[in-house]
Amino acid sequence: MRVFNNVLATIVALALIAGSAIGILYLIGLLANAPALTQLVQGWFRAIGRLSLGEIQAILLGILVVFLALFISEVRPWRAQFITIRDDEKGRTEIRRADVERYLTQRLSRERAISTESLDLIVYDGKFDVTTGVSVSTEADRNKVRNQVESNVKSNLAAIGLDKELEHIDTRVQRTKRAA
Amino acid sequence: MDTLNRVLLAILFALIALASLVGVLLAFGAITPGQVQAVIPFRQVVNLFTANFIASALVSIALLAIVLVLGVFWLRGQFAGAVTSMVGGRYETRAEGPGATTTTYDAVERAINSVIAGIPGVISADTRIFAERDGQLFAYSSLTVKRKADIHDIDNRIRNSINREWLDKLGSKLARHDVIINLEPVEPRVA
Numbered sequence: 001m002r003v004f005n006n007v008l009a010t011i012v013a014l015a016l017i018a019g020s021a022i023g024i025l026y027l028i029g030l031l032a033n034a035p036a037l038t039q040l041v042q043g044w045f046r047a048i049g050r051l052s053l054g055e056i057q058a059i060l061l062g063i064l065v066v067f068l069a070l071f072i073s074e075v076r077p078w079r080a081q082f083i084t085i086r087d088d089e090k091g092r093t094e095i096r097r098a099d100v101e102r103y104l105t106q107r108l109s110r111e112r113a114i115s116t117e118s119l120d121l122i123v124y125d126g127k128f129d130v131t132t133g134v135s136v137s138t139e140a141d142r143n144k145v146r147n148q149v150e151s152n153v154k155s156n157l158a159a160i161g162l163d164k165e166l167e168h169i170d171t172r173v174q175r176t177k178r179a180a
Numbered sequence: 181m182d183t184l185n186r187v188l189l190a191i192l193f194a195l196i197a198l199a200s201l202v203g204v205l206l207a208f209g210a211i212t213p214g215q216v217q218a219v220i221p222f223r224q225v226v227n228l229f230t231a232n233f234i235a236s237a238l239v240s241i242a243l244l245a246i247v248l249v250l251g252v253f254w255l256r257g258q259f260a261g262a263v264t265s266m267v268g269g270r271y272e273t274r275a276e277g278p279g280a281t282t283t284t285y286d287a288v289e290r291a292i293n294s295v296i297a298g299i300p301g302v303i304s305a306d307t308r309i310f311a312e313r314d315g316q317l318f319a320y321s322s323l324t325v326k327r328k329a330d331i332h333d334i335d336n337r338i339r340n341s342i343n344r345e346w347l348d349k350l351g352s353k354l355a356r357h358d359v360i361i362n363l364e365p366v367e368p369r370v371a
Contacts (some may be wrong), residue, residue, distance in 0.1 A: 002182055009185040010258045012192060016251035020244040027237045027244075053207065060203040074190035082360070085335050087334040091318070091357040093335045099363040103327060106367055159346070161330035 008070075080123035083165060087126075097121050097128075100162065104130070107156045110150060113137060117174065128166045135174040146171045181257055188254065263310040266317070273351030281351065285309045288352050292319060292342055299337045301329025303364060309354070318356040327364055335359065 022041060029037025040136050053060070082094035105119045118133040130153050150170045157163045205211045217223055229236045273281045289307045296305035307321040319342075320364040325334055338359060347354055 005182065005185050005189065006258055007190060010255060012189060013251050013255035013258065017255065018298040020248040020251065024241050027241050031234065032190070048310075050265050057207045059206065060200050060207055063200040063355045064197055064204055064293055067193045067200060071190060071193035071197055074193060085331055085361070086339075089356075090339055091344050091359065093338075093359040093361065095331055095363070099361075099365075102365070103363050159328060161332040164332075 005074075008105070083123050083128055083162070084126045087163075094152040097123055100157075100160075103160070104153055104156055108132065108134070108149065108152050111152055113140060113147070114145065114148065117172075127165050127168065129168045130166065131170045131172070133174065135176040138175045140173075140175070142173055145173050181261065184257070222361065260313065263312055263318075266309040266311055271351070283351060288350055289319070289356075291350060292321060292357075295341045295346075296321060296323060296338055297327060299334055299341070301326050301334055316355040318358060319354050320358045320360070322360045324362045324364055327367065331361055334361070 024039050027043045029035070079097070081097055083097055083100065084092065084094050086093040087140050092122065101119055101121055104137060108114065108116045113136060115135045116132065117135055118131070120131045122129045122131065132149055132153065134149060150169050153169055154163060154166065157166055191235075206213065206216065234355060268284070268286070270282050271283045273283065275281070288311055292307040293305045296302055296307070303322045303324040303326060305321055307319055309317060309319050311317050321338075323334075325331070338357075342357060
């Protein structure tokens, strides 16, 4: 998304430069009474003037949908892609968030009587929270399940040395399965 | 730069979406130009141009010039973080006495890979050397490590092995070494 945004910002910056340069040339053309400068821009406006009402409605709707989608993609929160292990004058060391999520999900799925529905890491300032969603039998003890999940996540993070970065574990327990 | 891009793009996209929404509502007859005029006095702006064209045009040119300059700064910012890969390049180390030793950057990359691959828990390493715009060199290593490996331990071992002293022996002037750690994707089967 960051690369996409860099490309998008480059295109928009170029459009701003081109648009304002054309605007300045047009206004200078009007002030200096130089038709050569103004005819080009007027030509584009003539093309818009020839559009039918239906075409204008469709174009405006298209612009609205595209830019609304782009606006939403910019304002929605972006999840950090990496957990920073070190950042000093020697350099930066990071581990992929998705790798840790997959590792923890696979390890949690090994637990008896627990189905892992979701496991997400929310990374901030070198620390992270773990949010898990598990489904269990209707007869399972909620506190036991919570302790089981927390113990599993903590021990597996400790196994790869990431337990110090863990801040909180949130567990959402769903009762969807019947006991056999 | 990422945050600045997001803020500026969000503002511009919101303005364009809002303007096209007004356009859509006008085109479908849901609102009248009079209602738009009540919120945004666009007729007064048009009147300003007809009443005093030269002054309005000069003010518009000044505003557009500001937009143009800001656009140039924004565009330059996109390329400020651009780096150049040093693949195939070489550098010379001159010591006392005649001649110089020439080393390729590929050799340094391979040397770093070799050191990292020797660290317990590391499955593979891929290192590239880049130059920033100011000429500073940095290495970027992407490693795959075993799932039972301690990430901090691996990081410390890398930093202790590939240090200034070790780089000086190669004559390399790396300013920074960035490391990305990937966990092996699948759980190894236990026999």
